[in-house]
Amino acid sequence: MDSAIAPYLFYLFSFVVVVSGLLVVTLRDIFHCALFLILCLFSVAGIYVLLGADFIAAVQVLLYVGAIAVLMIFAIMLTAKVSGIGIKQQNEQVPIAIITTVAFVAIALYGLGKTIWNIKTDVAIPDNTTMAIGKLLMTTYVVPFEIVSVVLLAALIGAIVIARRN
Amino acid sequence: MPDLRPMLPELFLFAWAIVVLLFGISRKERSGDSLIYLTLVGLVITGILVPIAGYGNLFGGTFVVDKFAAFFQIVFLLAAFFAVASSHELMKKLSADRGEFFALILLSTTGMMLLASTLELITLYVSLELTTIPLFVLAAYRKDQLGSSEAGLKYLILGAVSSAILLYGISLVYGLTGTTFLQPAMSRLIEQSVPMLLASGNVNMALVMAIVMMVAGFGFKLALVPFHMWAPDVYEGAPTPITSFLSVASKGAGVVAIARVFYTALPAFHDVHWGTLVAVLAAAAMIVGNITAVLQSNIKRMLAFSSIAHAGYVMVGFVALPQGSIVPPYGPASLLFYMMAYLFANMGAFACVIAFEKNYGSYQIKDYQGLSKNSPGLAIIMTLFLLSLAGIPPLAGFMAKYYVFLAGWQQFPWLVIVGLLTSVIALFYYANIIMQMYFSRGETSLTKAHYDRPLILTLILTAVGTVAVGIYPEPILRFATEAVKVFPF
Structure with missing residues (x-):
């Protein structure tokens, strides 16, 4: 992987993972949720490629994108009641969930950013x-x-x- | 080819699960009695195989049998034995899937035994999944009851969430150390954290996050406060033999996992990072569990909250690491002893609940009134288990609480005081049932109770265990003290 564009690709994939992940848990049509889940899993595979983990990336695409997501779509299509009907995914606990999530992300960013990681650069992938x-x-x-x-x-x-x- | 002998009990139990499964498919008899006895025989043989197979370290630490592992393997096998022997009544109510029921219990027990015997995080996680996935299904086994399906679903979702949190913690440990093996992880974590602390005064924040997430993940399995929300509903909705199995074996799985990880990889961080954290959670579990148990009118819910409180007492022993002069019995040994005492008393109490349910069809505490007049045997044996859970001498529960508090007193005197005060509250709700059974003036409509043979076996063995461990605790305590010598403190 060309190291010059790798960071940009990483941010692109990460952005897609986060946005599509959010859509999975907020959209009302369960079929659309499943499609965005596929996009999310695909972008994770992209991050694996950037990390040089080619086998894991292939498994991610074959198993998660291929088998599991397709199975989910089948389940949705075969369940007559749920496809095409808007389902409310939120309940009254949304504000608490948002506060918890934001707090966790903030603490994780602060904590993991301050940690000195034991990164080896001399190991050939x-x-x-x-x-x-x-x-x-x-x-x-x-x-x-x-x-x-x-x-x-x-x-x-x-x-x-x-x-x-x- | 390594010598696989230490792995014999697990391999045998797995094979036996398949035998039970096939036997169940091939026979469609009414009561399921032969399946119960077949499963019990398998569990007994596995129990005999544990000492025969001996100790050993296979595959470079992914499979390690030492005294600590053997102790918990016996605890899990006993819990499975009592749960299976109490299942006779449940089998009559199930119309199908009897063989699968026992096969799933055996598979879950196999997972627990593997969990007890590993020093590697991936194996630990996979074994934990093997432990819990059958339990989700078993909790939802009464398909004719909505409460059972609700229990299975709640357990599944919260189990999955807790596994995710645990995995996050494990991945941070791997990120910091570059290894999933617990023993090298310890030295690498020390190498890394001490210079950071000395140079800049910074604590190793990623390690703190990993510890917090692993405590939360294991806390769910243990039903520690504030990770206990699932326990009352799941305990109430699940079939009662499965509730008893959950309350002892599943909790024991959480205990063995957290003890392996924290005692092997993180004992050096006890003072700075996790000692006080776990102590606070233990105090919360004792307070919330005991106070909420008083308010319950359903005996299964009451025992659920009581088991949350007992998780708190177990954790008092867990945090009491020896410092300087070691005077046995110290914390980790008292933790093992507590699990054994709790096993007999709690499995016995649930067997009584099953016997009562079989005869009188109720879970309400108020329906227990006047039980002593018509079924004096059941009343007296139930009293025995409740007194042991409350910690009254000379029963096993008293010795267990005594050792745990003795160990905790050195480092966390405030925690022991909380434990003593909440024990008084606990006495109140355990004694309430005894009062109902013996001193109630109201008229009773209860008839004389009838039991099935496996249930009688459970009641007798748990009663003998409760009394014997209380009167003569030395052998178990000595073995527990030996067992915890495998840890580096």
């Missing part, structure tokens, strides 16, 4: 991260990798139990 990630998942992190498959099994059983009609 590998051209291809897929192999490194695959190696780690099969060696150091093999235990969490295997547990995730059990988590998926548990979620699958749970989803069937909840969804099944007696």
Whole structure:
């Protein structure tokens, strides 16, 4: 990545993430919300590319943008009652939520800005991260990798139990 | 190929969950009795495997079984055992999905056992998800009851939010140290924070944020005040055996996770960063939990608030790190002891609630009046558990509170005073039920209670545990003191 334009691209992607994220939780048409969620997830993939995390970026696009978002849109289209009808996403707690969010962002910006981060600049980012990630998942992190498959099994059983009609 | 023997209990329990699942699918019998016994056998075998499998460190710290892990694994297995044995009545009310019910309990227990035995943050997080995802489903298991669906949904949403907060905290720790392993993280955090403090007088703000977010994330799991809002509704709506499992095992999972992370990676920051913070939360939990419990008329809600208060007492032991001269029993050991005492008394109390519900179909405290005349056995055993929860000698709850307060007195005398005062309030609402059962003058319409066999087993074992741990606490206390020696303080 050309380092001259990288910061501008980062701000562009971040801006899109924040704006589309806000639209997801404020728009009244749930279908539009889903579309902006796709945009939001896409921009996050862009940030991953800027960070040199090519594998994570590809996974982000394939899984989140591809599978999960499409599944959501399917669910909306197949649920006759919700698509096209405006749904109020806010309740009386909006002012408290805004105050909390602003306070959290302010504290986070102040705190993280003041911290001296342990950044290493002499480490070369590998051209291809897929192999490194695959190696780690099969060696150091093999235990969490295997547990995730059990988590998926548990979620699958749970989803069937909840969804099944007696 | 590493020697996988220390992992045997978890692998066996997971395999047994699949066996129970398949057995449940293949048989459509009415009562679900054989499923209960099959699940109980699996839990007992796993319990026997824990000492046989022994201790060990696999995969460079992502899977570590030490005495601390083994202690909590036994706590989780006992809680699952009692919850499963109390499920007979629930099985009669379910029309389907009986095998899945027990399989999900076993999967959740597997998650807790893995959670107890890791020194690495990603494994910790994934195990925590394996613990909670089955619990969301189990809380919503009574599809014919709106309250149960509400409980499942509330638990799911707040569980997801708390996981997100926890992950944020974990990611900050990774950002500061460049490692997800807890032991190297400690030395790197010290290396980094001390020069900052000396040079510019600045505290490591990112570390403070990470600590606050991890305390909040684990606080949700523990139902500490102010992260307790979900607990009363979920406890009330969930099927009662699941409520008992939540109140002990899910809380225990929160305790084991926060203890692993904070004792392994952050003991050096106890004085400056997290000691007082957790102490204040513990005080809030004891005050809010106990005072709100007095106002409840539903016994499940009352026990929910009482469990919030008990989370506060547990945290008194948690913050009392030894300083200088170590005089056992000190804080971390008292934390382990408290969990064991709380396990027996709380599982027993919920088993009594299930027995009462089975016979008289009510959760209202006022309906307990006159119970001693018609079911003296149930009344006396319920009294035993309530007195233990209240902390009356010579029962287990008294020894647990005594050790926790003794450990806390050195560093946080004000916290111990809050604990003692709120214990008096607690006595009031526990004694209220005993008064209702024994000294009520009103006419009672209660008939003699009937029990099913697994429930009797639960009542007897929890009662024996409550009395035995209270009268002869030394073996458990000695093991707990040994167990916490794995931590660097």
